[in-house]
Amino acid sequence: MASDEFSVYMSGVGGQGLVLLSNVMGSACASVGIQAITGEQHGLSQRSGSINIHMRIGEQIRSPLIPIAGADAILALEALEALRYVEYLKPGGVVVMNKRIQHPIIETIGHMKDKATRYMSVEEVKARLSEVTDKVAVVDALEIAKKAGNPLTENIVMLGALSTLEAFPIPEEALKKSIAENVPKKAVDVNLRAFDLGKQAAFETLCNIVKCKK
Amino acid sequence: MGSADVVRDGPAKAFMLCNEAIVRGAIEADVKVVSAYPGSPTTEILDTFSGVKSNFDYRMEISSNEKVALETCAGAAMVGHRSISSMKSVGMNVASDSFFSLSYTGVKGGMVIVMADDPQAHSSQTEQDGRAFGPSAYVPMLEPSNPAEAKRMVKLAFDLSEKHGVPVLMRTTTRVNHQSGIVELDKIVRKPFEKLDWSHAPARFTTVADTARKFKLQLLERTKRLEEEFNSSDLNRVEGTGSEVGIVTSGAGYNYAVEAARILGIKPSILKLGTTYPLPKRLIADFLKKVKTVIVVEELSPYLELHVTAIAKDANPSVKIIGKWTGHFSEAFEYNTNIVVDAFAKALGLRTPVDYDAVMAKAEELKKGLSDRPPTFCPGCPHRATLWALLQATKGMKHILSTDIGCYSMSFLEPLNYGDSMLSMGACMGVAAGMQYAAKEKVIAMVGDSTFYHAALPGLVNAIHHNDDFTLIILDNEVTAMTGQQPNPGSDYNAGGQPAKRIVLEDVIRGMGITDITVIDPYQAKAVVQPIKEALARKGPNIIISRRACALYADRNKRKRGEAILSNKVDKDVCKKPYACIRSFNCPAISIDDDDRKATISKELCDRCDVCAKLCPFGSIKLREGE
Ligand code: SF4
Ligand code: SF4
Numbered sequence: 005m006a007s008d009e010f011s012v013y014m015s016g017v018g019g020q021g022l023v024l025l026s027n028v029m030g031s032a033c034a035s036v037g038i039q040a041i042t043g044e045q046h047g048l049s050q051r052s053g054s055i056n057i058h059m060r061i062g063e064q065i066r067s068p069l070i071p072i073a074g075a076d077a078i079l080a081l082e083a084l085e086a087l088r089y090v091e092y093l094k095p096g097g098v099v100v101m102n103k104r105i106q107h108p109i110i111e112t113i114g115h116m117k118d119k120a121t122r123y124m125s126v127e128e129v130k131a132r133l134s135e136v137t138d139k140v141a142v143v144d145a146l147e148i149a150k151k152a153g154n155p156l157t158e159n160i161v162m163l164g165a166l167s168t169l170e171a172f173p174i175p176e177e178a179l180k181k182s183i184a185e186n187v188p189k190k191a192v193d194v195n196l197r198a199f200d201l202g203k204q205a206a207f208e209t210l211c212n213i214v215k216c217k218k
Numbered sequence: 219m220g221s222a223d224v225v226r227d228g229p230a231k232a233f234m235l236c237n238e239a240i241v242r243g244a245i246e247a248d249v250k251v252v253s254a255y256p257g258s259p260t261t262e263i264l265d266t267f268s269g270v271k272s273n274f275d276y277r278m279e280i281s282s283n284e285k286v287a288l289e290t291c292a293g294a295a296m297v298g299h300r301s302i303s304s305m306k307s308v309g310m311n312v313a314s315d316s317f318f319s320l321s322y323t324g325v326k327g328g329m330v331i332v333m334a335d336d337p338q339a340h341s342s343q344t345e346q347d348g349r350a351f352g353p354s355a356y357v358p359m360l361e362p363s364n365p366a367e368a369k370r371m372v373k374l375a376f377d378l379s380e381k382h383g384v385p386v387l388m389r390t391t392t393r394v395n396h397q398s399g400i401v402e403l404d405k406i407v408r409k410p411f412e413k414l415d416w417s418h419a420p421a422r423f424t425t426v427a428d429t430a431r432k433f434k435l436q437l438l439e440r441t442k443r444l445e446e447e448f449n450s451s452d453l454n455r456v457e458g459t460g461s462e463v464g465i466v467t468s469g470a471g472y473n474y475a476v477e478a479a480r481i482l483g484i485k486p487s488i489l490k491l492g493t494t495y496p497l498p499k500r501l502i503a504d505f506l507k508k509v510k511t512v513i514v515v516e517e518l519s520p521y522l523e524l525h526v527t528a529i530a531k532d533a534n535p536s537v538k539i540i541g542k543w544t545g546h547f548s549e550a551f552e553y554n555t556n557i558v559v560d561a562f563a564k565a566l567g568l569r570t571p572v573d574y575d576a577v578m579a580k581a582e583e584l585k586k587g588l589s590d591r592p593p594t595f596c597p598g599c600p601h602r603a604t605l606w607a608l609l610q611a612t613k614g615m616k617h618i619l620s621t622d623i624g625c626y627s628m629s630f631l632e633p634l635n636y637g638d639s640m641l642s643m644g645a646c647m648g649v650a651a652g653m654q655y656a657a658k659e660k661v662i663a664m665v666g667d668s669t670f671y672h673a674a675l676p677g678l679v680n681a682i683h684h685n686d687d688f689t690l691i692i693l694d695n696e697v698t699a700m701t702g703q704q705p706n707p708g709s710d711y712n713a714g715g716q717p718a719k720r721i722v723l724e725d726v727i728r729g730m731g732i733t734d735i736t737v738i739d740p741y742q743a744k745a746v747v748q749p750i751k752e753a754l755a756r757k758g759p760n761i762i763i764s765r766r767a768c769a770l771y772a773d774r775n776k777r778k779r780g781e782a783i784l785s786n787k788v789d790k791d792v793c794k795k796p797y798a799c800i801r802s803f804n805c806p807a808i809s810i811d812d813d814d815r816k817a818t819i820s821k822e823l824c825d826r827c828d829v830c831a832k833l834c835p836f837g838s839i840k841l842r843e844g845e
Binding site: 017018019026027030031033034035037039040041042043044045046047050051052053054064065066067068069070071072073074084085087088090091106107108109110111112113114115116119122123124132133135136146155185 | 477559
């Protein structure tokens with residue numbers, strides 16, 4: 005595969021605003037003349053189910069779906085959803101995952117019936133992912149989003165973190181402009197703040213384990 | 219992305235969902251009438267048209283069903299205006315009665331029908347292959363692979379439709395509709411909307427007997443002309459020449475085939491078909507003559523494979539054809555790059571660069587114990603409350619639940635697993651009619667408001683007329699929730715927010731002669747169990763209306779009004795862990811705290827329907843304040 009290609013497998017739970025992320029990245033690509041395509045999920049699975057978006061950047065890419073072991077990175081807005089799609093990660097690829105876990109209701113029901121069970125924790129998810137890559141970073145996106153001024157900006161926090169990767173091909177200026185164009189007018193400032201705080205968080209975690217932009 | 223780019227004037231580049239690109243193409247083609255009923259994966263076409271309506275002068279309806287939508291477009295196109303409808307292929311089943319006739323009568327203005335299949339049945343009852351509609355109705359069919367192509371094809375489809383006087387089908391699949399990509403925006407040039415004169419001879423658009431036979435001969439001629447045109451159309455193209463290996467493909471299959479070839483490092487010749495009815499037979503024959511092996515990559519039925527095989531018989535009988543019949547591909551489920559890589563590798567004796575089986579095995583090992591996360595009712599969903607109450611009201615009562623299509627269909631998924639049959643839009647009532655003849659148990663039918671207007675009305679007429687003994691529960695949540703909360707005949711507005719006449723459910727039902735109507739608010743939880751019980755005990759047909767707005771829709775309205783969305787919390791001092799809030803209620807905002815095993819509510823997820831508070835015997839769930 006050409007080295008200028010970048011595929012990121014984005015996952016989360018219906019309602020977390022994954023589509024905004026692919027729109028922000030895609031519009032930024034369009035504005036600077038980079039090819040990008042996505043495979044998205046709309047419809048039934050949006051109802052609190054597991055959802056994913058395949059985001060692919062590169063001139064020669066035609067398939068909207070990332071092949072198995074083809075993702076340079078997994079960006080998970082919810083920790084369990086990072087593990088759910090681990091087969092898409094390239095060996096040694098990067099995982100940027102939210103610290104937050106939304107317990108699936110069927111897990112909770114199992115939990116109610118059997119007192120001995122515990123929920124799968126972020127640490128557990130991280131440990132398991134570490135078996136296939138040494139590049140797992142956990143971001144406390146909810147806390148950071150609240151700090152930015154709106155808990156709903158978790159998705160942009162995560163994007164900010166991802167954007168620090170050296171391999172991430174979209175220039176920051178284009179990305180920020182795209183954020184401003186894709187969120188409601190009165191939410192522009194808080195989202196840009198969320199983006200910057202996400203970046204900052206990555207410099208403290210992610211960038212200790214992978215090559216980041218200066 | 220989104221609406222801003224759809225209205226932005228070109229030339230420019232934009233990143234668009236394919237469904238938005240389709241809208242943009244139609245707008246550039248100066249479409250004048252739009253009519254559709256929502257259905258995944260086409261819904262964003264309707265949503266986008268509705269969202270940008272105020273910028274243009276096209277007329278638009280969110281119709282009560284696909285058949286009405288198609289007929290609305292047909293009427294406009296008969297007069298001479300360009301029109302477009304979009305529907306999923308199961309919606310096309312509903313519309314098909316008129317669709318077949320329309321192929322006979324033809325149209326004057328350009329008319330395009332976007333029809334989407336849903337391989338993998340992501341959001342559909344079946345994996346229907348809608349490509350059958352093209353050949354069986356003699357309607358030309360185009361298939362794009364990506365947003366840029368879809369936009370271009372829509373424009374060409376309008377021209378083609380006008381040139382040949384026939385509606386044009388644009389067939390897509392989920393992975394095409396729900397793919398975003400870079401699209402070239404052209405300049406928007408639109409003529410002002412004006413009404414046209416009816417310029418046709420009497421009976422011009424009627425078809426029966428003698429006229430039908432005349433039309434049939436004409437449409438056979440038309441199809442011949444179209445095939446000739448498609449043989450040299452640039453919608454069909456060959457990529458890469460000189461290889462002994464050829465690929466014949468279209469739509470989503472093309473995307474995977476190109477990527478699979480890249481992964482395997484091979485350079486086959488690819489015949490990418492953009493017109494899949496009528497097929498460009500001469501072009502296919504020429505292609506087959508130049509290769510020794512041909513691999514057909516298409517999802518669902520072996521439609522291309524069948525024709526390639528037939529054409530090869532004369533064109534190149536010795537060519538080896540690889541496809542579904544050779545066992546390399548399946549007729550089930552959607553494809554992806556890996557499926558195509560495996561098939562190519564097997565057919566051509568190649569090794570894959572990655573040991574995919576090993577990757578999958580490792581992934582399975584890592585995922586041991588990871589809970590599934592199937593879609594479920596949103597926090598605050600009124601259906602959750604209705605179903606909980608229904609389950610309480612029917613405790614110990616043997617019954618059959620004939621349900622229908624909508625968010626409430628999720629009742630038969632984990633964890634409720636409740637519901638006995640579901641066939642198609644509006645089918646709950648006809649099915650209930652049959653059940654009440656045949657079964658000993660009480661029969662309950664269940665339908666949402668949108669589906670009720672869509673196709674259940676004739677079922678209700680039938681049930682009332684025949685005095686069928688079942689209880690119908692109508693879940694009235696104000697909108698077509700499942701597809702993203704579009705207005706329906708029960709709303710006082712329609713596409714683009716234009717005012718519309720609200721149909722009142724009770725008036726319709728009373729008008730048909732039923733007076734046994736019980737209206738409940740599902741948020742009242744325990745208080746509605748008894749009224750449901752009583753209604754179910756009475757002889758049918760009778761009706762329960764469970765009325766409460768879809769939670770997502772209500773939240774959106776609250777945000778618009780600047781109202782806060784409140785949340786509940788568990789008072790841990792009071793909670794004695796009866797788990798009444800979880801048991802058979804299953805709100806995803808509630809989980810169990812691993813430390814003390816008491817219930818806990820997520821502030822971010824809770825919608826404060828307050829039903830869980832009403833279920834808790836200790837009153838431990840309270841409004842979250844001051845956080
Ligand atoms: S969209 Fe509305 S009706 Fe559908 S599950 Fe969510 S709250 Fe319920
Ligand atoms: S009030 Fe209770 S049932 Fe309703 S959304 Fe909140 S946690 Fe769920």
